[in-house]
Amino acid sequence: MKVTAQWIPLPSEPISEGEAATTNRLRTYSIKIKLDAPYPSPKTATTRNIDGEFVWERLVTCRGRSEAVAQAGKWFQNLRSDGQKKGGIGKIFIGKLTHECVTVDDNWNECLYGSNFNPRNSCNRLLDKETMQRVVEESKGNLKIADSPVIKGQGYPSLEWATDKKVNSLPIKIGFSTYSEPTIGGMKESLKKAAKKARKRKVSWSREQELKEARATVKRMKATGLLKERASNMDDIFERMSNSKRQNDSQDL
Numbered sequence: 001m002k003v004t005a006q007w008i009p010l011p012s013e014p015i016s017e018g019e020a021a022t023t024n025r026l027r028t029y030s031i032k033i034k035l036d037a038p039y040p041s042p043k044t045a046t047t048r049n050i051d052g053e054f055v056w057e058r059l060v061t062c063r064g065r066s067e068a069v070a071q072a073g074k075w076f077q078n079l080r081s082d083g084q085k086k087g088g089i090g091k092i093f094i095g096k097l098t099h100e101c102v103t104v105d106d107n108w109n110e111c112l113y114g115s116n117f118n119p120r121n122s123c124n125r126l127l128d129k130e131t132m133q134r135v136v137e138e139s140k141g142n143l144k145i146a147d148s149p150v151i152k153g154q155g156y157p158s159l160e161w162a163t164d165k166k167v168n169s170l171p172i173k174i175g176f177s178t179y180s181e182p183t184i185g186g187m188k189e190s191l192k193k194a195a196k197k198a199r200k201r202k203v204s205w206s207r208e209q210e211l212k213e214a215r216a217t218v219k220r221m222k223a224t225g226l227l228k229e230r231a232s233n234m235d236d237i238f239e240r241m242s243n244s245k246r247q248n249d250s251q252d253l
């Protein structure tokens with residue numbers, strides 16, 4: 001029997017964490033809207049009591065959790081809008097935000113912690129309590145349940161970074177053989193302190209070295225009898241050197 005081999009295209013680059021979580025399969029997701037009391041549900045949902053809380057539950061079938069989150073947000077906004085305009089059942093949600101009431105389950109483990117994790121991606125939003133706890137544990141303390149202020153016009157994340165991942169703990173070189181150990185704030189804070197020290201310094205480092213060499217030269221000349229000026233005159237010379245135009249220009253750089 002003759003068999004014709006089928007060519008399968010392979011990816012040119014390693015598959016990323018985000019690509020690994022996506023799928024073209026149709027999957028079913030449970031959307032839940034938390035209620036303050038057992039209100040009668042719309043025709044497309046069911047009123048249930050889960051873990052002592054009343055919710056409206058609606059099942060949707062779509063390609064990936066990101067799409068399910070988008071449908072959940074649209075459903076809640078339509079309910080709230082109809083309640084405000086027509087006084088319908090959605091009036092109980094007036095003044096409430098989507099992330100305060102709506103969750104989408106993650107039975108397919110599409111929300112996974114990794115180096116490319118983005119809390120604001122649709123796939124990682126509107127998480128239920130169990131999923132949030134699982135992902136926080138996977139992050140080993142790098143993620144926490146979001147508690148930052150709400151930014152108008154932006155989808156609120158379920159999780160957020162608990163630590164600053166970009167802190168550089170290496171010493172900062174601020175001069176020849178001179179280092180400054182970074183503080184808790186990281187490299188940015190250390191650079192600010194180094195710049196502040198530089199502004200406070202009356203004479204630049206290079207100018208200080210020139211003045212030291214000049215004083216040493218004058219001292220050698222006086223010791224060998226080549227210079228017979230009085231000390232007060234020497235002080236005037238050094239003061240003029242410190243206040244020279246060259247010095248002022250170096251401070252502006």
